Amino acid sequence: MSFDTKMLSTRMPREKIKKSKLTSQGITPYLFVFPSFVGVLLFMLIPAIAVLVISLLHWNLLSSPSFAGLSNYTKVFHDPTALHSMLITVYYVLLNIPLQTVLAIILALLLNRRLPGMAIFRALFVIPWLAMPVAVGVVWQWILQPTGMLDSLLQVLHLPQIDWLGTQHWALPAVAMVNIWQWTGYNMLFFLAGLQGIPAYLYEAAELDGASPIRKFFTITLPLLRPTLLFVLITSVIGSFQVFDTVYVMTQGGPGQATNVYNFYIFQEGFQFFHMGFASALSVILFVVILLVTLLQFAYFRNRTTYDLS
Amino acid sequence: MKKNKTWKWITGASVLSLTCAVTACGSPQSSNTSSGGGSSDGKVVHLTYMLWDPNEEVGYQKSIDVFEKLHPNIQVTIEQYPWAQYWQKLQTEMAAGDAPDVFWDHVTYFPTFVQNGQLLNLKPFIEKDHLNLSIYYPNLLKQYEYQGGIYGLPKDWDTIAIFYNKNLFKKAGIPAPNHLTWNPQNGGTLLQTAEELTVDANGKHPGQPGFNPNDIKQYGFFSGNNNQVFYYNFIAENGGKIIYHPFCHKMLLNSPQSVAALQNLVDMIYKYHVSPGGSDVTQPNVGSNAIQLFDEGKVAMYTDGDWDLTPVVKGANFPVGIAPLPVGPDGRVSVMNGLSDAIYAHTKHPHAAWELVKWLASKQSEKILASGGYVWPGIPSLAPLFAESWAKRGVNVTPFLNESHGQTISFPITTNWSQASTAIDNEFNLLWLNQISAQKAAQVAVQNADAALSGQ
Numbered sequence: 001m002s003f004d005t006k007m008l009s010t011r012m013p014r015e016k017i018k019k020s021k022l023t024s025q026g027i028t029p030y031l032f033v034f035p036s037f038v039g040v041l042l043f044m045l046i047p048a049i050a051v052l053v054i055s056l057l058h059w060n061l062l063s064s065p066s067f068a069g070l071s072n073y074t075k076v077f078h079d080p081t082a083l084h085s086m087l088i089t090v091y092y093v094l095l096n097i098p099l100q101t102v103l104a105i106i107l108a109l110l111l112n113r114r115l116p117g118m119a120i121f122r123a124l125f126v127i128p129w130l131a132m133p134v135a136v137g138v139v140w141q142w143i144l145q146p147t148g149m150l151d152s153l154l155q156v157l158h159l160p161q162i163d164w165l166g167t168q169h170w171a172l173p174a175v176a177m178v179n180i181w182q183w184t185g186y187n188m189l190f191f192l193a194g195l196q197g198i199p200a201y202l203y204e205a206a207e208l209d210g211a212s213p214i215r216k217f218f219t220i221t222l223p224l225l226r227p228t229l230l231f232v233l234i235t236s237v238i239g240s241f242q243v244f245d246t247v248y249v250m251t252q253g254g255p256g257q258a259t260n261v262y263n264f265y266i267f268q269e270g271f272q273f274f275h276m277g278f279a280s281a282l283s284v285i286l287f288v289v290i291l292l293v294t295l296l297q298f299a300y301f302r303n304r305t306t307y308d309l310s
Numbered sequence: 311m312k313k314n315k316t317w318k319w320i321t322g323a324s325v326l327s328l329t330c331a332v333t334a335c336g337s338p339q340s341s342n343t344s345s346g347g348g349s350s351d352g353k354v355v356h357l358t359y360m361l362w363d364p365n366e367e368v369g370y371q372k373s374i375d376v377f378e379k380l381h382p383n384i385q386v387t388i389e390q391y392p393w394a395q396y397w398q399k400l401q402t403e404m405a406a407g408d409a410p411d412v413f414w415d416h417v418t419y420f421p422t423f424v425q426n427g428q429l430l431n432l433k434p435f436i437e438k439d440h441l442n443l444s445i446y447y448p449n450l451l452k453q454y455e456y457q458g459g460i461y462g463l464p465k466d467w468d469t470i471a472i473f474y475n476k477n478l479f480k481k482a483g484i485p486a487p488n489h490l491t492w493n494p495q496n497g498g499t500l501l502q503t504a505e506e507l508t509v510d511a512n513g514k515h516p517g518q519p520g521f522n523p524n525d526i527k528q529y530g531f532f533s534g535n536n537n538q539v540f541y542y543n544f545i546a547e548n549g550g551k552i553i554y555h556p557f558c559h560k561m562l563l564n565s566p567q568s569v570a571a572l573q574n575l576v577d578m579i580y581k582y583h584v585s586p587g588g589s590d591v592t593q594p595n596v597g598s599n600a601i602q603l604f605d606e607g608k609v610a611m612y613t614d615g616d617w618d619l620t621p622v623v624k625g626a627n628f629p630v631g632i633a634p635l636p637v638g639p640d641g642r643v644s645v646m647n648g649l650s651d652a653i654y655a656h657t658k659h660p661h662a663a664w665e666l667v668k669w670l671a672s673k674q675s676e677k678i679l680a681s682g683g684y685v686w687p688g689i690p691s692l693a694p695l696f697a698e699s700w701a702k703r704g705v706n707v708t709p710f711l712n713e714s715h716g717q718t719i720s721f722p723i724t725t726n727w728s729q730a731s732t733a734i735d736n737e738f739n740l741l742w743l744n745q746i747s748a749q750k751a752a753q754v755a756v757q758n759a760d761a762a763l764s765g766q
Contacts, residue, residue, distance in 0.1 A: 061405035062426035141595060146588040147603060155525070166589030166743050252594040254739045271398040273729040273762075 048287075055280035062274070072281035081257065081265060082282060086289070088172060089262040093240045095176035101232060103184045105225070108191035109217075122192070125185035133182065137249030140178045141165065144250075165251055168258040175246050175259055183239070187232050194228030195221070230301045234294055241290050262286055353383065355662040359651075360389045360410040362396040365620040369684030373675045377666065384662045397728065404428050407656055411663045412670075415462050415652035417453050417720065418727040421557060423652070424456045425725055430653035431459035435664045445673075445689050450648035453720060462650025463671035464688030466679070469644040469713040470539050472636075473604060473622060474611035476629040478528070482507055487611060488709075490636035494548055494574040497582065500636040504530030504584035507610040516583045523583040532600050532612035533578040534591035535735065535742040538721065539614050542645050544571045546719045547638025553722040559763040561722075563734070564752035572741065573748035580744045585609075592739040601625065616686060616710045623705060634709040646718035648688055686710065726763050733758035 055072055059065035076082050111122050128136065143149045144164040151161040164174040198221065206216050222229075244263040247253065253260035253268065266286070270279030359374070361367060367390045374386045389410060391399050397419060403409040404423075415423070423429050436443070443451060446464045454462035474487055484506055491498035505516045507530030514521040534540055542552060550568035554560045562568065579587035586609070590599050601618060603609040605625035613635065614622065623630050635642050651670050653663045669675050676687035683699030693711055700707040724730075734755040741751035 060426070061401050062422070062428055144589075145595070145599065146590045147586055147599075147608065161524075163588035163743075166592060168745075249594075254594075254736060255589070255592065255743055255745075256736065256740050268732070271402075272732060273726075274401060 051280045051283050054276055055284050057277045057280075059276040060274045061276060065277075068277050072277045073285075075278060076281050076285055081260070082262075082285075084257055085260050085262040085265040088258070088260065089241060089243070092172055092176055092243060092261055093237060095173055096179055096240045096243075097233070097237055099176075100180045100184050100187060100236065101229075103180065104187035104232070105191050107184065107188040108195055109221075111188065112192060112195045125188055127185070128182045129186035131182070133245035134249050136178065136182050137246040140174075140181075140246075141250045144174055166255055168255055171251055171255060171258045172261075175243070175250060178246050178250070179240075179243065183236065187236060190228050190232050191225060194225045198224045226301065226304060230297070234297055237293060237297065238290055241286065241293070355384050355659050357384060357386045357412060357659060357662055357666055358389055358410040359386050359666065360391065360396070360400065360413040362391060362393045362414060363617060364390055364392070366617070366679070366684045369679045369682045370670075372682065373670065373678045376674070376678065377669045380669075381662075381665060384665060386666060404654070409654040409656070411657040411659055412651050412653055412666050415454065415650050417647060417723050418731070420454060420461065420650075420652075421456070421723055421725045421727070424459075424461055428655050429461045430655050430657070430660060430663070431461060432463065432653065432664070432667065433458075433460045435668070436460060439668065441668070445691070446671075447648065447688060447690060447714070449646065449718070449720065450688055453648060453723065454650045454652075462652050463667065464648045464650060465671045465676060466685040466688050467646060467648040467714060468615045468617055468686060469646050469710045469718065470543050470613050470615050470635060471644070471709045471713065472611050472633040473614050473618075474631045474633055475604065475607060475609075475626070476631045478507060478607065478610040478628075479631070486631055487633045487636075490633070492544065492547065492636035492638050494570040494639075497574060497578065498636060498638075500531070501578065501582060501584065504578065504611070505582065506530065508584045521583075526583065526586075528607070529586055529603070529609045530584045530611065531578060532591070532603065532609045533575045533585040533587075533742070534596040534600055535593055535738045536596045536600070537731070537734070538645050538647065539597070541572060541575055541738075542719065543613065543635055543643060544575055544638065546643035546645075546717075547571070547635070547640055549640040552719070553724060556723040558724060559760060561730070561734075561756045561759045561763070563759075564749075564756045569748045569752050572738075572752060576741055576744065576748060579742070588743060592742050593735040596742075616707065619683070619700065619705065619707065623703065630705055632705060632707055632709050634713060641717050642713065643717040643719060644713040645721065646714055647721050686714075724763055726765060729762035730759035733762050 054065075056068055056070070057065040058068045058072075107125055111118060111125070141148075145151075146161070146163050146166065150164070154161050162170055164170050202220050202224075203216060206220060211219070242263050243261050244267060247259050247261055247264045248267070251259040253264050262282070263286070266279050266282045269275045269282060359370075361370060367388060371388060374388065378385060396414075400409060400413060409428070415429075420429075441463075443463075447467060450464035450467055451460075453464075454460065472487055472490075476486075479486060484503060487500075487503055490500045490503060492500040497504075507528065508516050508526060509528045510522045511525040511527055512520065512522065516523070545552065545563070545568045548567045548571040550565050550571060551562040554562055579585045579591065585591065586599075586603060589595075590603070600609070600612050600614065601622055602625075604612050605622060605627075607628065611633075635644055651667045653660065653667055657663050671688065673689060673692065676689050676692050677695060679685050680687040680692050680695035681699055683696060683703070686693060686696050697707055697711060722730075737746075737751050737755035737758065740746045741748055746754075
């Protein structure tokens with residue numbers, strides 16, 4: 001049987017696990033966890049606490065910091081650029097996530113067939129994810145620029161040419177498109193794993209009852225993919241709120257403020273203008289926003305049934 | 311010297327710096343007593359030397375090799391980071407109290423560093439060693455002076471000239487662009503030449519009947535949102551100024567002379583059709599795009615600084631010509647800039663660092679760099695070496711040199727310049743995308759830049 005159902009069927013009562021692990025294995029499990037814990041502590045927890053502290057300071061990195069109270073936060077709430085950045089980041093998430101997720105599911109369905117050479121196709125769609133985001137940004141910038149490949153192609157086809165990165169309303173969709181291109185294959189992998197965890201007998205039973213492919217998708221596939229969907233949506237929404245590298249390489253927030261997404265604004269304030277306190281306050285607020293969005297997603301999925309196939 | 315390629319990125323730095331932040335508040339002031347002169351006690355001193363130009367790094371390594379032979383007790387490691395991340399790295403390392411002992415300094419960052427006490431005053435060392443400062447360009451020497459102190463010695467300089475594709479000029483039967491003129495009313499012979507070199511798919515030039523501006527195969531010129539290598543020069547040639555005076559918080563980009571110059575430059579794209587436009591000519595990628603289009607033969611001439619000679623000539627499969635900037639209403643004016651080597655105020659080895667800086671600004675070292683064709687030397691008498699090196703490669707670089715003896719302007723020297731220039735770049739992107747007028751762009755840019763300069 002498949003991965004998911006095995007996990008479910010061998011589940012033990014919780015107390016039993018706790019007791020047996022603690023007593024019989026002693027310190028060993030903790031030793032295994034230790035290296036990752038150190039990594040998380042050094043590169044996640046301590047910097048996160050540092051950001052909280054710095055957000056209460058005026059600090060330009062060069063002279064000694066001074067206490068600022070909550071003034072950095074007050075400044076964020078009165079800063080039209082911060083608001084603009086948050087709004088276009090939400091717009092970016094909406095451009096990015098639905099399309100990317102739907103495409104990933106469709107790709108997973110297509111690649112879940114047993115056909116000769118399928119492994120090659122699966123690998124092909126994952127390759128963009130393996131590329132460096134910065135390299136991806138550079139190459140796509142070459143393709144999208146007015147003298148670039150895409151516009152030459154459009155010209156040959158006698159279609160109107162668009163200055164993708166030089167037009168306010170196209171720049172952000174262009175960046176979103178590049179990120180969809182890069183990340184769809186990666187998300188597809190999770191859906192593919194999820195699909196393979198759905199027992200074949202459910203489809204056989206549905207076919208006996210004469211269910212159409214569409215019916216099968218909506219009543220079997222999608223409900224059983226829900227845990228995968230939850231994981232993919234939560235990680236990709238968080239990643240999407242934090243979009244930075246492609247913007248940094250392709251547009252630097254421009255033209256005008258069209259792609260000045262929140263994380264780029266943080267970067268610019270912190271590492272180009274050296275307003276460390278203000279940038280930290282911006283980061284803390286982004287953290288709160290992402291936390292709220294993630295909790296909402298959890299709440300949404302909690303109210304939906306998940307099927308225990310054990 | 312300015313940004314070559316802006317596509318490097320630092321995520322690591324953010325994490326790094328924030329962890330550093332925890333320790334930075336109590337960062338060790340250089341209470342270290344080791345004199346580090348590197349000669350008497352026999353201990354080997356390790357110095358770190360940071361720079362941003364990958365092409366010049368090769369030349370500097372040659373110079374350092376000689377330095378290490380002369381000073382067996384000093385070892386120098388070069389760290390090269392591209393312009394786009396250089397300053398972030400430097401400033402975060404300063405915050406951690408752990409910056410490189412010696413690093414390339416630029417006039418646009420110098421004021422911030424010196425006012426925050428991050429640079430070592432070289433004057434006591436200069437006086438002790440009786441250095442003769444009259445061998446340097448006086449304007450370059452002055453750039454790194456602050457309140458009576460000297461914070462860098464001129465080791466090189468750069469000016470801006472026209473790079474042109476000799477094949478395209480020959481094919482069109484047009485003489486080399488050595489005597490061009492320019493004015494904001496009709497663009498002068500610069501615009502005329504650019505029109506003759508701009509060709510659409512049917513072989514027509516701008517102004518001819520049937521010319522199709524939407525299907526241009528070759529452009530005569532390149533007008534882009536690039537300050538040092540492009541529009542600063544034209545503003546100066548039209549009698550405009552960039553900033554009132556060094557260390558002041560008021561930009562002057564919105565004067566009538568500046569606005570007229572800017573408008574004409576943008577008109578080269580959208581009115582006269584002699585230059586590519588759109589996001590090809592805006593920040594962040596305008597610099598690399600210009601080089602790329604020129605090397606591909608799609609742009610016949612453009613303006614650039616001498617530091618780009620190496621990559622441009624290497625990338626071109628045609629002979630590259632260098633011509634002086636056109637003569638404007640106020641004459642021929644080029645931005646002239648020079649770098650210096652700064653010593654980090656909190657270095658553990660000030661004496662060894664001084665030996666290195668003294669070496670890098672010495673005749674011997676500048677000779678190595680100049681004769682390798684890496685950079686024009688900050689000592690004028692060595693200039694022929696650089697010119698000879700390029701002449702051997704078939705490029706006559708004397709226009710850069712002649713311009714350095716003529717009228718020049720310097721970069722704006724003031725604090726918070728990085729933020730101000732970002733504000734200007736953002737607004738001027740809209741100008742170069744033809745979305746707002748030069749008048750409007752200059753007005754908003756100055757307003758935002760002034761706010762940044764006064765620390766808001």
